[in-house]
Amino acid sequence: MELSKIGELGLIERVKDQACGERSRAGARGKGQGVLAGIGDDAAVLRLSKGKLLVAAADTLVEKIHFDLSYYSYFDLGWKSLAVNLSDIAAMGADPKWALVSIGLPKRTKVKNIIRFYKGMKALGGKYGVSIVGGDTVSSPNRLYVSITLLGEVLRKRMVLRKGAKEGDLILATGSLGGAFPGRNIKHLRPEPRVREGRIIANGGATSMIDSSDGLSRSLAELCKASGKGGLLFEGLIPRAKKASLKEALHGGEDYELVFTCPKRRAGAIIRKLAGLSKASVIGRITNNRGRLVLSCADGKEKELEIRSFKHF
Amino acid sequence: MELSKIGELGLIERVKDQACGERSRAGARGKGQGVLAGIGDDAAVLRLSKGKLLVAAADTLVEKIHFDLSYYSYFDLGWKSLAVNLSDIAAMGADPKWALVSIGLPKRTKVKNIIRFYKGMKALGGKYGVSIVGGDTVSSPNRLYVSITLLGEVLRKRMVLRKGAKEGDLILATGSLGGAFPGRNIKHLRPEPRVREGRIIANGGATSMIDSSDGLSRSLAELCKASGKGGLLFEGLIPRAKKASLKEALHGGEDYELVFTCPKRRAGAIIRKLAGLSKASVIGRITNNRGRLVLSCADGKEKELEIRSFKHF
Numbered sequence: 001m002e003l004s005k006i007g008e009l010g011l012i013e014r015v016k017d018q019a020c021g022e023r024s025r026a027g028a029r030g031k032g033q034g035v036l037a038g039i040g041d042d043a044a045v046l047r048l049s050k051g052k053l054l055v056a057a058a059d060t061l062v063e064k065i066h067f068d069l070s071y072y073s074y075f076d077l078g079w080k081s082l083a084v085n086l087s088d089i090a091a092m093g094a095d096p097k098w099a100l101v102s103i104g105l106p107k108r109t110k111v112k113n114i115i116r117f118y119k120g121m122k123a124l125g126g127k128y129g130v131s132i133v134g135g136d137t138v139s140s141p142n143r144l145y146v147s148i149t150l151l152g153e154v155l156r157k158r159m160v161l162r163k164g165a166k167e168g169d170l171i172l173a174t175g176s177l178g179g180a181f182p183g184r185n186i187k188h189l190r191p192e193p194r195v196r197e198g199r200i201i202a203n204g205g206a207t208s209m210i211d212s213s214d215g216l217s218r219s220l221a222e223l224c225k226a227s228g229k230g231g232l233l234f235e236g237l238i239p240r241a242k243k244a245s246l247k248e249a250l251h252g253g254e255d256y257e258l259v260f261t262c263p264k265r266r267a268g269a270i271i272r273k274l275a276g277l278s279k280a281s282v283i284g285r286i287t288n289n290r291g292r293l294v295l296s297c298a299d300g301k302e303k304e305l306e307i308r309s310f311k312h313f
Numbered sequence: 314m315e316l317s318k319i320g321e322l323g324l325i326e327r328v329k330d331q332a333c334g335e336r337s338r339a340g341a342r343g344k345g346q347g348v349l350a351g352i353g354d355d356a357a358v359l360r361l362s363k364g365k366l367l368v369a370a371a372d373t374l375v376e377k378i379h380f381d382l383s384y385y386s387y388f389d390l391g392w393k394s395l396a397v398n399l400s401d402i403a404a405m406g407a408d409p410k411w412a413l414v415s416i417g418l419p420k421r422t423k424v425k426n427i428i429r430f431y432k433g434m435k436a437l438g439g440k441y442g443v444s445i446v447g448g449d450t451v452s453s454p455n456r457l458y459v460s461i462t463l464l465g466e467v468l469r470k471r472m473v474l475r476k477g478a479k480e481g482d483l484i485l486a487t488g489s490l491g492g493a494f495p496g497r498n499i500k501h502l503r504p505e506p507r508v509r510e511g512r513i514i515a516n517g518g519a520t521s522m523i524d525s526s527d528g529l530s531r532s533l534a535e536l537c538k539a540s541g542k543g544g545l546l547f548e549g550l551i552p553r554a555k556k557a558s559l560k561e562a563l564h565g566g567e568d569y570e571l572v573f574t575c576p577k578r579r580a581g582a583i584i585r586k587l588a589g590l591s592k593a594s595v596i597g598r599i600t601n602n603r604g605r606l607v608l609s610c611a612d613g614k615e616k617e618l619e620i621r622s623f624k625h626f
Binding site: 036037040041042043044045046047048053054055056057058059060061062063064065066087088089091092094098100101102104133134135136138139140141142143145147149150151152154156159161162163209210211226 | 349350353354355356357358359360361366367368369370371372373374375376377378379400401402404405407411413414415417446447448449451452453454455456458460462463464465467469472474475476522523524539
């Protein structure tokens with residue numbers, strides 16, 4: 001069945017049933033935790049736990065720019081649309097809670113595919129207790145796009161920003177880098193955001209954090225810029241994904257790992273706590289050379305680290 | 314200058330300067346009230362006042378579907394994109410606070426026009442203390458679109474949902490209806506969301522509320538459906554905009570007035586308090602005929618009210 005057959009209200013009814021995490025978390029009321037009003041009113045109404053701050057991230061995926069339906073299934077697209085937002089919330093050390101999903105749909109879109117898209121979001125969101133509480137469904141003339149705002153909570157003292165790195169802090173990264181670069185593989189289509197890792201890193205006393213979605217070089221440059229510092233990376237310490245070249249590990253992007261800094265004395269405990277998850281490893285240290293990123297190469301030479309990444313415009 | 318010349322980072326720098334309400338509300342810190350981290354980190358971090366609930370609305374405008382740049386200026390588009398979201402927050406009786414603005418931009422878009430778009434948002438957002446705290450800027454292959462998530466706060470006891478109307482409650486509407494229907498007029502291009510009115514109505518003891526953006530007939534049908542009630546409207550009481558026909562007032566849409574219900578004893582005080590703003594007037598009453606909307610005509614006859622409105626798909 002095509003979208004134009006059931007119209008917007010018909011679609012909203014079907015989508016309501018797919019809203020992730022709702023049924024499983026609050027039983028008969030059909031709402032997620034803290035959701036006083038969800039889909040179906042002018043706005044969602046949400047209750048924050050006492051003493052917590054609200055964290056809000058928004059990320060958009062556009063057909064032919066960020067994804068291509070020739071190799072993304074609609075399930076993959078739902079998964080990834082939420083994953084990129086979860087990764088941003090994780091990079092703050094926060095708990096994801098509520099999603100507002102705005103989607104622009106060409107008239108030709110099949111209703112079963114929209115349901116698959118929501119199933120993809122649900123499969124991932126269910127892991128982390130995320131409820132879809134609102135959004136907007138509109139017609140789009142040619143291309144499909146998805147714009148999600150994800151809301152989360154964090155204790156003020158646990159919040160980790162991009163700024164905050166100190167001279168001498170170690171730089172660490174979770175997992176391995178460069179593996180999503182070739183595209184059309186599972187790491188690219190269904191990335192696992194490092195939500196649990198983000199909380200552990202924040203609890204462990206990280207001084208700054210960012211996700212690696214734009215590639216290690218650009219992400220680290222952003223972190224250093226926000227902190228007013230520089231960084232020294234060791235080529236031999238960069239955790240490369242299987243078959244990934246150094247260039248891919250440094251600039252590939254789409255990895256959704258976490259890059260963070262912490263005082264030397266904290267690193268061991270964080271690494272131990274992440275042992276059963278996406279393992280963290282030391283890749284360098286923060287310097288006082290504001291805005292300068294240096295790569296210490298295998299041959300002992302140091303060189304300026306090029307900042308490269310996927311360009312949106 | 315075209316967008317492709319300055320790239321995403323260049324755009325974000327320019328957009329930061331336009332983020333509405335920031336400078337004016339918090340001076341040197343350059344952030345809005347309650348904004349601990351705004352544009353430039355993975356997510357915004359926001360502090361809620363104690364004892365308040367979070368309210369979140371998301372609305373999207375797509376070029377050639379919701380607007381046409383042949384008669385919308387970019388300033389109008391910024392204004393309207395925020396207005397439609399403010400109207401949803403107003404319809405909950407809530408205070409708007411923070412906006413996340415996601416925008417899909419064709420490469421040909423001129424940078425000065427993007428700045429104008431943000432100026433339009435700022436002109437309206439500044440009236441209500443709204444800060445732009447995040448969002449996403451992406452490339453869009455052909456058409457421009459804007460997707461805004463607007464966050465607000467409300468005291469639990471002041472929150473007004475679509476559900477809650479009781480039998481015998483009066484139905485009221487602010488302002489006049491049908492005036493935005495012809496399009497290409499100022500009411501269509503730069504609607505004034507009824508934010509102050511929404512708070513007064515909520516404080517005055519309204520039992521349910523919705524905005525009239527989809528037209529009076531559809532908006533009232535939604536309110537009655539959510540409340541499990543019916544409604545009786547009096548043709549002679551519908552406040553028609555100048556030159557608007559009854560049909561346009563009933564089904565035209567794009568008006569962004571508020572439609573609400575309250576017990577008879579509360580109506581007078583609410584109407585008096587709205588006297589200096591968008592005036593409210595009684596247009597009907599809530600009945601126990603679940604799902605049935607009836608129009609009492611000038612000739613004394615009653616007839617079923619047709620539900621019609623703008624169709625998205």
